Amino acid sequence: MAEEMQLDIVEDHRVDDHRAVNRGAGDQGVEDNGAAGTARAMRVAATLARKGGDEFAKPGKLVEVRFVKGQSLSLTASRLLALMILTAGGDAWRDTSHKLRKADIRRGHKGNERIVDMLEELHRTLFAEDDTSWRGRKATKRFSLIESSWEEVEEGDKETGWIEWRFTPDARRLIQESQTYSVMNRQAVLGFRSAYALKLYEEGALRLHRRQPIWRVDMLGLRAALGIDPDKYGDFAQLRRKVLTVAQSEIDQLAHYNLEWKEIRRGRAVAEIEFRFVPKDAPAQIQTVDELERHSSGRKARREGEVEMISAPAAIPAPAPAPARPRRAAAAPSSPWEKFPEGSLRYGTAEGAFRDVALRYGGGWDMDVIADAYRQQMGDRLGSLRGAKLEKSWRGFCEAFFSRRGRP
Structure with missing residues (x-):
């Protein structure tokens, strides 16, 4: 029964995505394949974009594409x-341009100089994939991801404006062909301070979605991937x-999972x-959500356990309490995550919302079995959990439940 309900949910998403693609029928280039060519990754991207x-x-x-040696x-x-990619959403595979506010890129910086450097870096960075030559022999194909970009020129001291860009045909082909995807958090992406950490975060999110939580790679492959x-x-x-x-x-601090690794040696060298x-698990998911909502300035100190304790000031006598007002009837919950x-x-x-998450991420386990285990683990803390924290905690628990036990 659980599997039938899960299939119904998937089919509903397919119907919605099929309609969305049909509205774009007639586009040129990569879109010539029509609705049948729209991969699952783009259907999920469109769904997440609608959800906000x-x-x-x-x-x-795009996660697995490797860098050209030395780049x-x-x-x-x-x-x-x-x-x-976030901004383009489900339209990233289309032969069209996409737009983004500069203010969404700057994140507090006053000037736009860094945006120019970032755009030019994206234009000149080459990626590689295995392909065949015109003679049918094994070959390496090199390409970039950004075909062209436009940056609005500011007038005077104005710090507003937009950028516009188009993905290359090779990038759009990879996007369209992708049947798998990694679901990432925008705040986590912007919170990383190491480019290598961000790339490993993408790799981990992709493999967890595939239900393949182990990635074994040789040193050359690791260097190319990162x-x-x-x-x-x-x-x-x-x-x-x-x-x-x-x-x-x-x-471990910002992602919805933890990273572990093991070194495999041949002789004395790590191969x-x-x-x-x-x-x-659920409590760790809540801590991650809390961390993503906090300012990044003290993140490293919190990660290393070096946060200074500030003594509280002397207590000030509290004013006399105001007369109690009659309580109003509680309003009906506006969100399923209340x-x-x-x-x-x-x-x-x-x-319904909890049921959908259990069906999607619980690996086929009975939803009430997962719910009972979740209630037991959370205990009294469950009563104070609301909104996004509850949603992420429940989803993380379902994923962890399935990861620890496998399929029923």
Whole structure:
């Protein structure tokens, strides 16, 4: 029964996405395949865009595309690319231009000089994929992701304006062909301070979606995926300290999962790395949501446990309490995430949102079995959980429940 309900939900999404694609029929270029050519990644991206919020989908083939040897994207350019994909949403595969406010890129910086540098870096950075030549032989294809861009020129001291860009045909082809995707959080993407951590975050989110939480890669493949220069961190101890340890600490703090890795040696040299992406349980999910909502200025200190304790000032006598007013009747909940249901998730409108999450992320386990385990783990804390924190906590628990137990 659970599997039938899950299929019904998936089919509903397919119908909505089919209608959305049909509205764009007749477009040229990559869109010649019509609705049948629109991959699952773009249908999910369109759904998340309609929902709003900080979550967005990055197509799997864009996550896995490797850098050309000796090239990589800086942290700021990687963030800009993520914002471009978020903004384009379900239309990223279309042969059209996309627009983004400069203010959404600056994040508090007053000037727009850095935007020019980021755009030019995206234009000149090359990516590579395996392909065949005109003779049918194995070949490496090199390409960029941004075809053209426009930046509005400011008049006077005005700090407003927009940028506009088009993805290259190669980028749109990869986007359209992607049947898998990584669901990422905008605040997490903007919160990373290491470009390597951000790239590993994308890899982990992609593999968790595929239900493949383990990624085993040799050192050449790891360098190509993360964009580590061949002449940089030649000693593995340096790579461990400067890349892996830093990435692990940031991901554990900002992502919806934890990162673990194991070094596989041949002789004395490290030949491969086995990464494991472990979904966080409900309390850890809540801590992550809280951290993403806090200012980034003290994030490193909080991560390293160096936050200073500030003594509270002397207590000021509280004024006399005002006379109590008659209580009004409580308004009906405006969101399904006002509180966790007390009974079965199978029935009722208010339980629908929780039911959908359990079907989608619970791996086929009975939704009420997962709900009972969730109530038991959360205990009294569940009564005070509301809104986005409750939604993310419940989703994270369903993912972790399935990850620990496998399919029923």
